[in-house]
Amino acid sequence: MIAILDYGSGNLRSALRAFSTSGLEVIVTADSKICLEADGLVVPGVGAFQSCMSGLLGVGGDEIIRERKKRDRPTLGICIGMQILFSEGLE
Numbered sequence: 001m002i003a004i005l006d007y008g009s010g011n012l013r014s015a016l017r018a019f020s021t022s023g024l025e026v027i028v029t030a031d032s033k034i035c036l037e038a039d040g041l042v043v044p045g046v047g048a049f050q051s052c053m054s055g056l057l058g059v060g061g062d063e064i065i066r067e068r069k070k071r072d073r074p075t076l077g078i079c080i081g082m083q084i085l086f087s088e089g090l091e
Contacts, residue, residue, distance in 0.1 A: 001025040004023030005064065005081075008055035012048035015078060030059040036067055040041035052080045 006028050006036050019026045019042060027034065035041055043065065045052045056062055065085065068075050077085045 001027065001038050002042060003035045003042045004042045005035055005056075005059075006030045006046060007052070007059045007061045009044045009052060009081065011044045011079070013043040015042055030061075033063050035061075035064045035065055036071075036073075038073075038075065040074045041065075041068055043075065043077045043081035043084065044082060045078065046081070047080060047081055049080055052084055056084055062089045073091055 002019050002022065002024050004012060004019065004026065007030060012028050016026055016028055024039070027038075029035065041064070043056075043061070045065060065075060075085070077083070
């Protein structure tokens, strides 16, 4: 199952449509348990870095990403979602 982290980003539907073609179950969620246990986590992002970070922190997405990294679990960032995997973004 692929989880798409819902933290208020603007391109959730596009990511859902794209990953639905994989043949795997795809879910859009902010549920930390689902995001931690998913085979893959997608962190999308559209907009300004700071507003995306605020949304991510608001749902505990930083902890989800940190824990997935500790567990060596696949995590894919798209657009600003890739930038928020790092300590700072470049816009």
